[in-house]
Amino acid sequence: MRVAIVHDWLVDTGGAEKVLDQLLGMYPEADLFSIVNFMESGVLSNLGKRAVFTSFVQKLPFAKKKYRSYLPLMPIAIEQFDLSVYDVVISSSHCVAKGVITGPDQVHICYCYSPIRYAWDLQHQYLKEAGLTRGLNSILARYMLHKMRLWDVRSSYGVDHFIGISNFICKRINKVYRRESELIYPNVEVADFNLEIEKQEYYFTCSRMVPYKKIDLIVKSFSELPDKKLVVIGDGPDMAKIKAVAGSNVVLLGRQPFLVLKKYMQNAKAFVFAAEEDFGIVPVEAQACGTPVIAFGKGGALETVVEGVTGVYFEEQSVASIKRAVSKFERLADSGQFDPVAIREHSKNFSTEVFVEKFSTFVRKRWEEFQSK
Numbered sequence: 001m002r003v004a005i006v007h008d009w010l011v012d013t014g015g016a017e018k019v020l021d022q023l024l025g026m027y028p029e030a031d032l033f034s035i036v037n038f039m040e041s042g043v044l045s046n047l048g049k050r051a052v053f054t055s056f057v058q059k060l061p062f063a064k065k066k067y068r069s070y071l072p073l074m075p076i077a078i079e080q081f082d083l084s085v086y087d088v089v090i091s092s093s094h095c096v097a098k099g100v101i102t103g104p105d106q107v108h109i110c111y112c113y114s115p116i117r118y119a120w121d122l123q124h125q126y127l128k129e130a131g132l133t134r135g136l137n138s139i140l141a142r143y144m145l146h147k148m149r150l151w152d153v154r155s156s157y158g159v160d161h162f163i164g165i166s167n168f169i170c171k172r173i174n175k176v177y178r179r180e181s182e183l184i185y186p187n188v189e190v191a192d193f194n195l196e197i198e199k200q201e202y203y204f205t206c207s208r209m210v211p212y213k214k215i216d217l218i219v220k221s222f223s224e225l226p227d228k229k230l231v232v233i234g235d236g237p238d239m240a241k242i243k244a245v246a247g248s249n250v251v252l253l254g255r256q257p258f259l260v261l262k263k264y265m266q267n268a269k270a271f272v273f274a275a276e277e278d279f280g281i282v283p284v285e286a287q288a289c290g291t292p293v294i295a296f297g298k299g300g301a302l303e304t305v306v307e308g309v310t311g312v313y314f315e316e317q318s319v320a321s322i323k324r325a326v327s328k329f330e331r332l333a334d335s336g337q338f339d340p341v342a343i344r345e346h347s348k349n350f351s352t353e354v355f356v357e358k359f360s361t362f363v364r365k366r367w368e369e370f371q372s373k
Helices: 015-026 063-078 123-129 136-156 167-177 215-223 239-245 258-267 281-288 319-334 340-350 352-372
Strands: 003-007 031-034 052-054 088-093 107-112 161-164 181-183 203-206 230-233 250-252 270-273 293-296 311-314
Touching: 003 015, 015 088, 015 352, 063 136, 088 352, 107 352, 123 136, 136 167, 161 167, 161 352, 167 181, 203 215, 203 258, 215 230, 215 239, 215 250, 215 319, 230 258, 239 250, 270 281, 270 319, 281 293, 281 340, 293 319, 311 319, 340 352
Parallel strands: 003 031, 003 088, 031 052, 088 107, 107 161, 161 181, 203 230, 203 270, 230 250, 270 293, 293 311
Antiparallel strands: none
16 A cells, blocks of 8 residues: 655654654655755664755744744645545644545544644643733734634545544544543553663753743742752743742752753653643653653543553642642552563553554554445
8 A cells, every 4th residue: 555644743752753653664665755854864773864855934924933834725735735645644643634635545543733723722821921811912822813713623524444643632533523532552662761770869851941841830849849840851931930939959950961861861760740741651651661640630631641550740830739639649559569661661661662563553544444335
């Protein structure tokens, strides 16, 4: 079967790009399509020498840095790709990739990281963070998002099979598109992390410093726990705000190489995670080190962290709630509740090997079913 893979955009490396790299490895003859491609050479190890087919957005002014500003044009751009020669189209989509046009003789499988977050249930949060709660720009943004929602639902009709990255996202797919979806967790490179039995006396977190990651909240919480050390790795727009609230017991290391990050993750007493993520790869990476997780009990973390076995939850994104969770964690840890070996074994449920086997089997079965009709 001839396969086309469609990805929203190739700019930064995140969880979606790690999944994409595995898809490229699974289908080495597949062609790759994307709205724009500004990815540095060699970042996607399985891309090889294959060309990336891009849209007209690639050539628009300032597209490299301002590609998100062209969001209103992206539905039109994604519909211009001619995929008529392919048997199977796999869209890797958190925005517009699933909107490619396919015909009745093709199978379109969408690996959905989420319906467009800022157009649906997170619209008000995004408008607030962007300072678009009032005025003409707010009206224009709301109208654009309204049009995007209409297109998003319409384009969902062209998908034959949805795959969600978590039960949390499967529910969102059903809510937005009224479609059932298969659950296949994204790949986590468990093998890249080493089990460490002997933990040191510090807590750890790492992330891009952006509002929804709530790193400032974690730092505020530990600043009120001066007898507990917190190490933070990462950088981004919120760095200045985070520095301003950090106590003397909080160590901000900024951006660090992977080997440094891995060392701190392996040796940490616990990893702290305060974001509401659709899945959340980093908590699984921490567990691959045998490191327990203190996580916000909402979103994908509910599916990757086992309360009292691989970590604990806190109920609210608040300083008081995090402090209570740290206290609870320490009580359980002192009683020997968290076994690093068992924690790492749990992480293997989300390994690359599991993802490859489940995804390739799903695609093959859907193609065989289609051929037999």
